[in-house]
Each structure stands twice: as structure tokens, then as C-alpha cells.
Amino acid sequence: MAVVDSANSCDVEELAGHPGSSQSTELLMLGALGVVYGDIGTSPIYALREALHASSGGNVADRTDILGVLSLIIWSLTITVTVKYIMFVLRADNRGEGGVLSLMALARGSFPKRSALMLGIGIVGASLFFGDAVITPAISVLSAVEGMNVVTPAFQPYVVPLTLVVLAILFAIQRFGTGGVGLVFGPVTAVWFLAIGLSGLNHIIADPEILWAISPYYIVAFLIHSPDVASITxxxxxxxxxGGEALYADLGHFGRKPMVLAWLSIVFPCLLLNYAGQGAFILANGGVVGHPFFEMNGGWTLIPMVVLATAATVIASQAVISGAFSLTRQAVQLNMLPRLQILHTSEKQPGQIYMPRVNLLLALAVVILVVGFGESSKLASAYGISVTGNMLVTTVLLYVVMTRIWKWKLSVAVPLTVLFALIDIVFFASNIVKVFEGGWASLVVAFTIVLGMWTWVRGSRYLFDKTRRNEIPLDVLAGNLLKKKPQLVSGTAVFLTSDPLSAPTALMHSLKHYKVLHEQNVILSVVTAPQPVVPDSERVKMETVNELFMRVTLTFGYMEQPNIPRALAICRKQGWKFDIMTTSFFLSRRSLKASPNSGMPVWQDRLFIGLARSAADATEYFQIPTGRVVEIGTQVVV
Structure with a gap:
């Protein structure tokens, strides 16, 4: 089952092939350009502009501000992305997969005594990613469309309406999957990076002194010159x-080598050229900070750049939306969220999915942000908190992996973690002060997700413990039924349960009401492994209880879509002649009722019940043929 935190995980295997395939590194690099680097690649549209507005307190910046801010951007890209993510984080793969929940699964498995703590950190990281997934489409598309104001100020009243139209189209086409549009993601983004690189290079040639910003001396000079606005800047x-956090999330789709090569050979150089070119352009215009990204493209190049920027931001938004689908599916598999409807948009690529409910909620949240804020400058205040928080969570989990899985010495792991954490904390602290300027938006999204995940995890455990106390041990029931057999009917009955040691509720109600038992009864449980994919050789575990009962455990990776009939077919190799046409699947459908004596507060009790009612049908989720399913309803007071 596909999942990721993170960050942006649109699957373009139809474009470039899986990392393990024979597809060329060049094609994988092209695919990575369109999916992995789309978000960070559109940051030049607004990043330097917003930083200079913050440092200057107006629309005119002096030389110290320009060189200092530019130097900050250069070294932020170098340390945070090139050193932290490219050199270290990408090495922390969970059997080839990445993302904050993959990292959480690694850390949790290596730290069983702090399993709950690792789970909590993972929930926070995933929730912050959803905050990013909501704000990225809003600020990216809005900032690109605002480029039309440079063409003519008369376009101002149409910026928000046109942005909403672009976003509506973007969310509407999600149901068709990313396979088709993925074919143009890479080439368009490659053209985008070359265009912004050349655009910046033209102005660097006109004023080569801007390259002095490479020296960190200008960071120190800026901080001394403007200490009062340093934090905001x-x-x-x-x-x-x-968008740097997207690298790790899409690790499983492209592999480390193509992503590293794409960053070092194309993305990083072109970003540096464009930022330096913007700085040179502003210096040449007396320090006036307007909309330098578009303004430095004069004449005939302006309108094509606006069009290209809009296309690039749509691609960046597509990537983060697909990432939200993947992350949600991973959270469902790890039992951090209730089952949600998952539609597969490709017959060949299982990673390409569409989740209608998630898509609708994202669309509504993005529209509210665009209408509510109206300008990308105002949205910029809301953007940084969720991403900085996500990066800080990654640093914490990376330290656990360094020390407990890689077995690195503390003398190596601690200095690296301190360096990364210090930068993350500085960025987070600088963004958290913007809570009342718009930062509250990402915090509201993250808090909502945290509350939902926490409630689901807590409620599920409470419900499991309560029902287990009222259930009969399976071994006891199986022994009694063997001694005194009820009326037996031909065929096989499969009872799905989350607790294979206890008699399933559906089995007990079937005996109570029908007074019959099948000749062969299978107590089936489905578990999720802390790894992305489970090989068929480890898929099925069978255990004979007695001649009437058998336990079967199916194990799926958190990146896999559970398919019970297909998995049970493997049982033939282990001696069970499974035949879907003579098998009935019994599912227990619980009707939950709130109780004032619940182990949770009343409000959380009702929230858990609401989440449970929103869960997708188990028959569809586990891909069981509807004609072979018998559902038995029960009421449970929680």
C-alpha cells in the first residue's frame, strides 16, 4: 500500500520505471525532476521577494540586505538540502522506501521500549505534512497567476478567480490518475529549470559582483546590520x-542515485543561478523589490515565463496532492486512520491511487485559503511552520536510526544531529512567530490531523481491549466444539478478526443464531508489517487448531493494497486447497454507541464513533468478492 508523509509522492513509474528496473538513470532523473523537485523548483517565484520585504521593511533593500539574504538562501539550500537530505536522510531507506512514516516505522521497530513515543512523533510529522499539502497548491498557483500583474496591473481583480479555476481543474483531474499527465511532468520541469537558470545567468553576467554572496561573511554582516528583523527574514x-522534504518521500519511486544526480547536475545549479540573478537585477534597479522573478524577464520572454511558471506550479501541486493520497493510505495501513476508499487509476502501477474523500477535503481547504488570504505574500506566513516542523521531526527520527540501526558512534551522530536540529529549530522559531499573521492556518490543519489520528489510535486500542475481555479464547471454543459438534455444513467459512486468539464475534453470533458450523473454519487476521513490501514467501502463516479450525495470518507491507483472495491462493502451496467459490467470508459490522463511562472523554468518544462510521467497507477494502460475504451486525458500547 502506498503511503508517504510525507512529502510529495506522485508515482511516475510509467514514465521512468521502478528504481529496480532496467530503465536508464537519465529517464529516472527526468521523472524525479517533475515529481520530486517541482515544489522546491517553484520557490524562486516568491522566496527572495518575501525575504527582502521582511529584511527591508518595505519595497527598497540596500546592498547589505540583498547580499545577506541571498547568502542565507544559498547556504540554506546547501546545508539543509544538499548535506542533510542528499547526503544523509536519503540513506535512511526502509527497504527502498522513504517518507516520515517510513522513518517512523524504522525507528519504532528499533526502539520497542519507546514504541508509543516513536508513534507520536510519526503522527506529528504526518500531520505537519498535511499542512504542507494544503498550503503548497494555494501559494504556488496563486503566486504564478500573480505574474500576470507584471504584464498589466489591470489583471489584479482576476488573480483569485483564475487561481480558483486552475485549482478546480487540478483537483478534478485527480480521478484520472497521474500516469497520463506524468509523461509531461519531467520534460516541462526540465524546461522550467533551464529557463530560470538562463534567466538568472543573464543578470549575473551584467553584475558578477553578486557572486560575492557565496561567502557566509555577508550573512554575519546582515545579522549585525539588521538584528531587529533577522528572525522574520x-x-x-x-x-x-x-519542497526539500519531498526528496525523502519519493525515494522509493526513483532510487537515491537518480535523485542525487538530478539535484547536483540540474536543480541545485539552476536554483542558485536564478536567485543570484534576481539579486543582481534588484541591485541594478536601485534595490527596488517588486516582483523580481517576473520583472527580470523583459520583453517577449515575460508572458512565456508566466505560462511556464503556472505549469510548473500545477506540477508542484500535483506532486504534493498525490503525496497526500499516499501518506493517507500508509496511515490507514498502520492503523493510524480508519479505512478510506482507495481507487486504483492504473492497471499496471499499483502506486497510482485516487482517494475521493481526501481529494475533496484538500480541495475545500485550498479554496478556503486562496479566498481567505487572497495574496501569496499573506500565504507565505502560513507556509513555513508545517514544513519546518516536518523537517525537525525527520531530524529526531534520523538520530534514532543513526544510533540504533546504523550503529554510528555518538561522536559522529550527535554533532550531525545538533547541526541539523539547530538549523531546523532556528527556521521553526522564525516561522512560529508568524502564527497570528497566517501561520495559524497550517497549525489548524496539523492539529486537526493529530487529533483525528490520536483519537483513532486510542479508540481502536480501547475497543480492542474491551471486546477482548468479553470474548472466549479460540482454543477453548474449538476444543468444546470438537467434543460436541453442532450441525456441520459443507464448505469453508473464513472469519475476519483483529484478534486471532479469541473467538470472532461473527463466529459466536453465527453459532448462536444459525446453530451450524462449516466443515472447515478459518480464523483470519490481517497485519501490517513495518516494511513497505512483504514477499509472497512471508505473506501467509498457517496454524492448525484442530480438525475444525485453522488460524491464518496474512501480512502486507504498508505500501501494499491488501487483497485477501489473492493472498489466500498462496495457501495452496502449504496444503490448504483454497477455493473462492466454496468459501464464505464472515465479517462483523460493529455499531458503536457512546457511553458516559467510556475510557475516553465524551467528545473524543463521539469523534471516534464518527471516524469509525466514515470507514470504507471492509469487503471493498480487502477486495473480497461481494457475493461471498456475510456480514453480521453487533452493537458495542464504547
Missing amino acids: IGAVFLAVT
Whole structure:
């Protein structure tokens, strides 16, 4: 089952092939350009502009501000993305997969005594990613459409309406999957990076002195010159590295080598050229900070750049939306959210999915942000908090992996973690002060997700413990039924349960009401492994209880879509002649009722019940033929 935190995980295997395939590294690099780097690649549209507005307190910046802010951007990209993510985080793969929940699964498995703590950190990281997934489409598309104001100020009244139209089309086409549009993601983004690189290079040639910004001396000079606005400016500078967290999330789709090569050979150089070119352009125009990204493209190049920017931002938004689908599916598999409807949009690529409910909620949230804020400058305040928080969570989990899985010495792991954490904390602190300027938006999204995940995890455990106390041990029931057999009917009955040691509720109610038992009864449980994919050789575990009963455990990776009939077919190799046409699947459908004596507060009790009612049908989720399913309803007071 596909999932990711993170960050942006649109699957383009139809474009470039899986990392393990024979597809060329060049094609994988092209695919990575369109999916992995689309978000960070559109940051030049607004990052330097917002940082200079913050440092200057107006629309005119002096030389110290320009060189200092530019130096901050250069070194932020170098340390946070190139060193932290490219050199270290990408090595922390969970059997080839990445993302904050993959990292959480690794850390949790290596730290069983702190399993709950690792789960909590993972929930926070995933929730912050959803905040990013809501704000990215809003600020990216809005900032690109605002480029038309440079063409003619008369376009101002149409910016928000046109942005809403673009976003509506974007969310509407999600149901068709990313396979088709993925074919143009890479080439369009490649053209985008070359265009912004050449655009910046033209102005660097006109004023080569801007390259002095490479020296960190100008960072120190800026901080001394403008200590009163340093914090706000650093928060705006962080906009230049937003999207960097996407590298790790899409690790499983492209592999480390193509992503590293794409960053070092194309993305990083072109970003540096464009930021430096913007700085040179502003210096050449007396420090006036307007909309430098578009303004430095004069004449005939302006309108094509606006069109290209809009296309690039749509691609960046597509990537993060697909990432939200994948992350949600992973959270469902890890039992951090209730089952949600998952539609597969490709017969060949299982990673390409569409989740209608998630898509609708994202669309509504993005529309509200665009209408509510109206300008990308106002949205910029809301952007950084969720991404900085996500990066800080990654640093914490990375330290656990370094010390407990890689077995690195503390003398190596601690200095690296301190360096990364210090930068993350500085960025987070600089952004958190913007809570009342718009930062509350991402916090509201993250808090809502945290509350939902926490309630689901807590409620599920409470419900499991309560029902287990009222259930009969399976071994006891199986022994009694063997001694005194009820009326037996031909065929096989499969009872789905989350607790294979206890008699399933559906079995007990079937005996109570029908007074019959099938000749062969299978107590089936489905578990999720802390790894992305489980090989068929480890898929099925069978255990004979007695001649009437058998336990079967099916194990799926958190990146896999559970398919019970297909998995049970493997049982033939282990001696069970499974035949779907003579098998009935019994499912227990619980009707939950709130109780004032619940182990949770009343409001959380009702929220858990609401989440449970929103869960997708188990028959569809586990891909069981509807004609072979018998559902038995029960009422449970929680």
C-alpha cells in the first residue's frame, strides 16, 4: 500500500520505471525532476521577494540586505538540502522506501521500549505534512497567476478567480490518475529549470559582483546590520527550501542515485543561478523589490515565463496532492486512520491511487485559503511552520536510526544531529512567530490531523481491549466444539478478526443464531508489517487448531493494497486447497454507541464513533468478492 508523509509522492513509474528496473538513470532523473523537485523548483517565484520585504521593511533593500539574504538562501539550500537530505536522510531507506512514516516505522521497530513515543512523533510529522499539502497548491498557483500583474496591473481583480479555476481543474483531474499527465511532468520541469537558470545567468553576467554572496561573511554582516528583523527574514528565507522534504518521500519511486544526480547536475545549479540573478537585477534597479522573478524577464520572454511558471506550479501541486493520497493510505495501513476508499487509476502501477474523500477535503481547504488570504505574500506566513516542523521531526527520527540501526558512534551522530536540529529549530522559531499573521492556518490543519489520528489510535486500542475481555479464547471454543459438534455444513467459512486468539464475534453470533458450523473454519487476521513490501514467501502463516479450525495470518507491507483472495491462493502451496467459490467470508459490522463511562472523554468518544462510521467497507477494502460475504451486525458500547 502506498503511503508517504510525507512529502510529495506522485508515482511516475510509467514514465521512468521502478528504481529496480532496467530503465536508464537519465529517464529516472527526468521523472524525479517533475515529481520530486517541482515544489522546491517553484520557490524562486516568491522566496527572495518575501525575504527582502521582511529584511527591508518595505519595497527598497540596500546592498547589505540583498547580499545577506541571498547568502542565507544559498547556504540554506546547501546545508539543509544538499548535506542533510542528499547526503544523509536519503540513506535512511526502509527497504527502498522513504517518507516520515517510513522513518517512523524504522525507528519504532528499533526502539520497542519507546514504541508509543516513536508513534507520536510519526503522527506529528504526518500531520505537519498535511499542512504542507494544503498550503503548497494555494501559494504556488496563486503566486504564478500573480505574474500576470507584471504584464498589466489591470489583471489584479482576476488573480483569485483564475487561481480558483486552475485549482478546480487540478483537483478534478485527480480521478484520472497521474500516469497520463506524468509523461509531461519531467520534460516541462526540465524546461522550467533551464529557463530560470538562463534567466538568472543573464543578470549575473551584467553584475558578477553578486557572486560575492557565496561567502557566509555577508550573512554575519546582515545579522549585525539588521538584528531587529533577522528572525522574520530567516523565516522568509526558509521558503527557498520548502519542497526539500519531498526528496525523502519519493525515494522509493526513483532510487537515491537518480535523485542525487538530478539535484547536483540540474536543480541545485539552476536554483542558485536564478536567485543570484534576481539579486543582481534588484541591485541594478536601485534595490527596488517588486516582483523580481517576473520583472527580470523583459520583453517577449515575460508572458512565456508566466505560462511556464503556472505549469510548473500545477506540477508542484500535483506532486504534493498525490503525496497526500499516499501518506493517507500508509496511515490507514498502520492503523493510524480508519479505512478510506482507495481507487486504483492504473492497471499496471499499483502506486497510482485516487482517494475521493481526501481529494475533496484538500480541495475545500485550498479554496478556503486562496479566498481567505487572497495574496501569496499573506500565504507565505502560513507556509513555513508545517514544513519546518516536518523537517525537525525527520531530524529526531534520523538520530534514532543513526544510533540504533546504523550503529554510528555518538561522536559522529550527535554533532550531525545538533547541526541539523539547530538549523531546523532556528527556521521553526522564525516561522512560529508568524502564527497570528497566517501561520495559524497550517497549525489548524496539523492539529486537526493529530487529533483525528490520536483519537483513532486510542479508540481502536480501547475497543480492542474491551471486546477482548468479553470474548472466549479460540482454543477453548474449538476444543468444546470438537467434543460436541453442532450441525456441520459443507464448505469453508473464513472469519475476519483483529484478534486471532479469541473467538470472532461473527463466529459466536453465527453459532448462536444459525446453530451450524462449516466443515472447515478459518480464523483470519490481517497485519501490517513495518516494511513497505512483504514477499509472497512471508505473506501467509498457517496454524492448525484442530480438525475444525485453522488460524491464518496474512501480512502486507504498508505500501501494499491488501487483497485477501489473492493472498489466500498462496495457501495452496502449504496444503490448504483454497477455493473462492466454496468459501464464505464472515465479517462483523460493529455499531458503536457512546457511553458516559467510556475510557475516553465524551467528545473524543463521539469523534471516534464518527471516524469509525466514515470507514470504507471492509469487503471493498480487502477486495473480497461481494457475493461471498456475510456480514453480521453487533452493537458495542464504547
